[in-house]
Amino acid sequence: MYPFTAPFDNPAGSPIRELFKYLGEPGMISFAGGYPAAELFDAEGLQRATEQAWRAPAKCLQYGPTDGLPELKDEIIALMRQRGAACAAAELVVTTGSQQSFDLLLRVLVAAGDTVLTEQPAYPATVQALRLQQANVVTVPVDAYGIDTDRLAALLDSGTVKAPKLLYTVPTFANPTGATLTRERRLALLALAAKHRFVIVEYEPYAELRFSGEGVPSLLALSEQVPGSRDWLVYFGSLSKIIAPGLRVGWTVAPKEIARRCVVAKQTVDLCSSPLTQAIAAAYLAQGSLDTHLPRIIEAYRRKCETLCDEMARVLDGAIEFHRPEGGMFVWARCRAGDSSALLKRAIDNKVLFVPGRAFYADNVDEATLRLSFTAPSIDDIREGVRRLAISL
Secondary structure, X not given: OOOOOHHHOOOOOOOOHHHHHHOOOOOOEEOOOOOOOHHHOOHHHHHHHHHHHOOOHHHHHOOOOOOOOHHHHHHHHHHHHXXXXXXXXXXXXXXXXXXXXXXXXXXXXXXXXOEEEEEEOOOHHHHHHHHHOOOEEEEEEEEOOEXXXXXXXXXXXXXXXXXXXXXXXXXXXXXXXXXXXXXXXXXXXXXXXXXXXXXXXEEXXXXXXXXOOOOOOOHHHHHHHOOOHHHHEEEEXXXXXXXXXXXXXXXXXXXXXXXXXXXXXXXXXXXXXXXXXXHHHHHHHHOOHHHHHHHHHHHHHHHHHHHHHHHHHHHOOOOEEEEOOOEOOEEEEEEOOOOHHHHHHHHHHOOEEOEEHHHHOXXXXXXXXXEEEOOOOOHHHXXXXXXXXXXXX
């Protein structure tokens, strides 16, 4: 009846959000959504930050600069410096969550039919955004050490993939696999981007959530070691997983010409991100509250991850194989009997949720895979949830 554009003629919604209808069922335990633990929100610190921000109500309630409040940009620049990556104000755009960062970048760089590379498995909203942009999505496999750069190099050198515009990766504690790209692979990836002249999109929302193992510098930090690679790198950051998703504060660090065009694109989307939540975020960071509160979050997630992995090893008797992550929010697993979607149907009957792996594949789906998030449920619910998984097998 209505003359919808081609991408929205029959669009598919998020396969993860389709599961949310079950969350309201009494007694349901969810390993599905990648939600931070609500009990770990620093409500007191955010209240202090809100009171600080509200001392200038006219600024909080008025329109703000499209690229972000200067005081928040200063705090993000300081945060990036702590992460070993210097950036200038002209390279930085504050966004309404990191998903808007990706949307703006697609608007300015990707036309219908352009080739975009993405790691696989990948975050479903990434693939969804690429398909709505009518990009030609080409996948690169991921193993326990992140995106396979040897496979990527062979693919690029073969000429099979011509002139890719972007490559999207979550190199640290990836969603869904929890894998972390090694230093050697990071350097190789930067070299490939400089050689083949495609933009790497580095999304890093989980890197601060490391609870074991040795940290690895971001691609942005390492780009100084690979001549020319900084020109082909865009970094997305977010406060959603380390402070609160309700703030809706993300950011883009990009070469100035890309950043400037993202600002123009943002002007047509929302004019500016909320000055109120930006001011709260700036005050929270300026007070040092993130530095003092983050260790509490990390320790809680360490205990929750250990509980989930230990209980699955103890109770499931190898029926579900999994990779134990060193941080982040997710455990990636594989059902030895196959078809995790069939397992989910039985699990829902037993009041426990997870995300079948098919949600994270653009092609060549591995039906046996599944993702479990350990952050939102309590320790007791994690133990009970694994017991319910066991009786669902």
